[in-house]
Amino acid sequence: MKSLPVSFKGLSLKNNRSSNRYTVSHVPSPFRVMVRKEIADHIRSWRLIVMVSLVLITFVVAMYVSLSGISNATSNLSDPDHTFLYLKLLTVTDNVVPPFHVFVSFLGPLLGISLGFDAINTEQSNGTLVRIMAQPVYRDNFLLSKFMSAGMVVTVFFTSLILLMVGGGLLFTGVRIEPQEVLRIFTFTFFSIIYVAFWLALSILLSVRLKQGAAAALTAIGIWIFLTVFYQLLVKLLVRAILPADPGMLSQEQIIGYNNMILDLLRIAPSQLYTDATTTLLMPSVRSLGPVSMEDMAGAVPAPLPFKESLMIVWPQVSGLVAATTVCFAWSYYLFMRREIRS
Amino acid sequence: MLQMNDPIIQLKGLTKCYGKKKAVNGLDLAIRRGEIFGLLGPNGAGKTTTILMMLGLTEPTEGTAYVCGFNATREPIAVKRTVGYMPDSVGFYDSMTALENLLYIGRLNGLPEHEVKTRATETLALVGLAGDMNRSTSTFSRGMKQRLGLADVLIKKPAVIILDEPTLGIDPAGVREFLTLIRQLSRQHGITVLISSHHLHHVQQICDRVGIFVNGKLEVEGNIDTLSGNLLDREGYSTTVTLVRPIIQPWPLMPIFSELDAVKEVSVQNNCLTFFCTRDITPSIVRLLVENGCDITGVHQKDYSLDDIYQKYFENNVAENTTHEKPASFLQRTFFKEQP
Numbered sequence: 001m002k003s004l005p006v007s008f009k010g011l012s013l014k015n016n017r018s019s020n021r022y023t024v025s026h027v028p029s030p031f032r033v034m035v036r037k038e039i040a041d042h043i044r045s046w047r048l049i050v051m052v053s054l055v056l057i058t059f060v061v062a063m064y065v066s067l068s069g070i071s072n073a074t075s076n077l078s079d080p081d082h083t084f085l086y087l088k089l090l091t092v093t094d095n096v097v098p099p100f101h102v103f104v105s106f107l108g109p110l111l112g113i114s115l116g117f118d119a120i121n122t123e124q125s126n127g128t129l130v131r132i133m134a135q136p137v138y139r140d141n142f143l144l145s146k147f148m149s150a151g152m153v154v155t156v157f158f159t160s161l162i163l164l165m166v167g168g169g170l171l172f173t174g175v176r177i178e179p180q181e182v183l184r185i186f187t188f189t190f191f192s193i194i195y196v197a198f199w200l201a202l203s204i205l206l207s208v209r210l211k212q213g214a215a216a217a218l219t220a221i222g223i224w225i226f227l228t229v230f231y232q233l234l235v236k237l238l239v240r241a242i243l244p245a246d247p248g249m250l251s252q253e254q255i256i257g258y259n260n261m262i263l264d265l266l267r268i269a270p271s272q273l274y275t276d277a278t279t280t281l282l283m284p285s286v287r288s289l290g291p292v293s294m295e296d297m298a299g300a301v302p303a304p305l306p307f308k309e310s311l312m313i314v315w316p317q318v319s320g321l322v323a324a325t326t327v328c329f330a331w332s333y334y335l336f337m338r339r340e341i342r343s
Numbered sequence: 344m345l346q347m348n349d350p351i352i353q354l355k356g357l358t359k360c361y362g363k364k365k366a367v368n369g370l371d372l373a374i375r376r377g378e379i380f381g382l383l384g385p386n387g388a389g390k391t392t393t394i395l396m397m398l399g400l401t402e403p404t405e406g407t408a409y410v411c412g413f414n415a416t417r418e419p420i421a422v423k424r425t426v427g428y429m430p431d432s433v434g435f436y437d438s439m440t441a442l443e444n445l446l447y448i449g450r451l452n453g454l455p456e457h458e459v460k461t462r463a464t465e466t467l468a469l470v471g472l473a474g475d476m477n478r479s480t481s482t483f484s485r486g487m488k489q490r491l492g493l494a495d496v497l498i499k500k501p502a503v504i505i506l507d508e509p510t511l512g513i514d515p516a517g518v519r520e521f522l523t524l525i526r527q528l529s530r531q532h533g534i535t536v537l538i539s540s541h542h543l544h545h546v547q548q549i550c551d552r553v554g555i556f557v558n559g560k561l562e563v564e565g566n567i568d569t570l571s572g573n574l575l576d577r578e579g580y581s582t583t584v585t586l587v588r589p590i591i592q593p594w595p596l597m598p599i600f601s602e603l604d605a606v607k608e609v610s611v612q613n614n615c616l617t618f619f620c621t622r623d624i625t626p627s628i629v630r631l632l633v634e635n636g637c638d639i640t641g642v643h644q645k646d647y648s649l650d651d652i653y654q655k656y657f658e659n660n661v662a663e664n665t666t667h668e669k670p671a672s673f674l675q676r677t678f679f680k681e682q683p
Contacts, residue, residue, distance in 0.1 A: 027453050027454075027455050027456070028450065028456075030450075030451045030453065033447070033450040033451055034451070037447055041436075041438065044438060126434040126435075126436075126437075127430060127432045127433055127434025128434045128435065128436060130400070130430045130434075131430060131433060131434060131435075131448075131492075131495065132451070133400055134398060134400070134423060134426075134427075134428040134430070135423060135448060135451040135452055135499075136420045136421075136423040136424040136451070136452060136453070137420075137451055138420065338402065340395065340400065340401035340402075341395070341400045341401070342391070342395065342400075342401075
């Protein structure tokens with residue numbers, strides 16, 4: 001990495017020279033060129049079209065169900081959240097079709113995996129990796145362009161979906177959107193993007209590590225299925241093994257302690273973190289993610305929390321997701337930077 | 344900075360180990376500006392590894408590679424800006440056309456947007472792909488891909504071109520055309536060219552100098568005439584005689600021939616006799632054989648081409664490792680020795 005300053009000097013010299021010669025034209029950096037190419041590739045790929053249609057269909061179904069139940073939900077005065085129409089649009093269900101954020105917690109990983117599982121290994125086996133690496137570009141730029149391009153595609157996709165939802169809601173109901181709702185909905189979008197980004201980073205890591213695209217895809221899907229289905233079963237088994245047989249013997253503090261332990265174990269799975277974070281944000285009356293004691297409940301007024309308080313509750317979850325994403329990306333960076341590139 | 348007379352590529356004690364195996368072992372090499380250098384060697388000799396180290400695509404275990412005055416491990420970007428590299432199995436994005444593939448490479452090299460398109464079309468015309476520039480590269484034949492690979496290299500106007508097995512899998516006419524193009528470019532623009540290959544005849548046509556590279560070591564370097572002269576002096580002359588019937592071992596006539604003072608060695612194999620001599624004594628060998636009642640079907644006197652030069656050095660190397668091996672098995676051995 002010692003070469004960085006020197007090479008940068010060379011680069012800037014070159015740019016100066018070229019800007020003297022061509023005063024009008026602008027030379028985009030190799031990184032921008034790569035990101036542009038990757039985005040174009042994603043948009044034209046069948047895989048993205050299929051995944052996007054899948055998410056789109058679930059979105060439309062979830063919206064249809066919530067729109068048909070919206071009048072009941074908003075007139076239910078016993079619900080402290082009944083004034084937040086747009087948050088209700090995202091959370092109301094008929095108990096048959098789950099709300100949109102549950103769909104995302106399920107389809108998000110698939111979307112991330114499908115965008116990243118062949119990022120590096122397919123380029124290597126096609127012989128294009130060595131061809132690109134023989135050009136004057138930094139290796140990390142290549143890896144970063146893979147992550148950024150897929151991340152940008154996901155960002156644009158989710159943002160347009162949410163804006164569509166808000167716009168559709170405005171048209172159908174004519175109700176003004178509260179500033180707090182705007183904040184909550186966009187933070188929800190941001191969390192969804194981070195959640196997908198985690199799976200993207202994981203699948204890119206596997207694509208660096210595993211030589212075959214299919215192997216990387218299957219491994220990523222395996223990890224996903226393990227974390228969403230088997231991990232919870234495993235935690236339940238473990239709890240049954242170590243927990244005292246009769247809960248009646250325990251004091252209240254002990255029960256709360258065990259409960260927190262179970263929740264912490266479950267929160268190793270990213271889908272649990274995402275579900276925790278989104279439910280808290282989309283339902284302002286949720287005030288705690290763990291068990292609440294009677295003393296805590298005694299003085300509480302059943303009212304929605306301000307946005308900042310909800311955000312504080314889920315801050316650990318968000319940090320966890322961002323940290324997991326960073327670890328995956330840093331690991332793939334470590335594996336990729338010093339490895340030999342051969343076709 | 345690099346002086347005009349300094350070698351443009353300089354390798355000093357370059358070593359690369361994969362585990363315990365030394366793929367490249369203390370390689371010293373200097374290539375001058377404008378030269379066409381052929382790096383010859385069997386598969387797995389370490390040619391590609393050497394090239395990768397020159398481009399900073401893999402780190403040398405020891406030693407340094409200087410290309411255009413830059414240390415290839417420390418400043419790979421500066422090296423790659425002036426060096427065009429064509430890998431042995433060059434791949435393209437199949438979803439894009441030939442022109443788009445080339446434009447991408449041009450943009451990565453920082454060509455300004457208004458210039459990149461004209462430059463790409465010119466380069467494609469130069470390598471003879473002007474008519475196919477809007478076709479998807481998935482429909483390209485091996486030869487066309489190779490040309491497009493050359494266009495990739497040329498679009499950045501390099502000072503050095505490194506070609507890894509450029510003639511692999513192209514038909515003979517294509518090879519000649521390809522090599523003529525490279526020679527032309529090198530002569531017209533003073534581009535230094537490094538070609539790695541095991542196709543000796545191809546390299547023979549255009550190289551100023553060759554280096555023979557076996558098991559990670561540069562056995563010999565120089566131009567082809569010097570190498571050939573060296574070999575004749577060292578190895579002398581050899582005559583191969585083919586008989587009608589297979590020869591029984593040990594050959595009863597062996598003492599007669601061994602006593603001739605010009606004969607260094609006689610090797611017997613099936614119905615072939617090979618005489619290694621210090622002088623050309625083919626007529627007397629034939630006469631002696633006829634007098635002893637052998638029926639001759641063919642006589643062949645060996646003249647040294649690059650092929651033999653290469654094989655000789657290569658054989659020497661194998662002989663060092665396994666002195667008592669039958670010569671027939673050396674080919675098999677080379678295949679076993681291939682690097683993954």
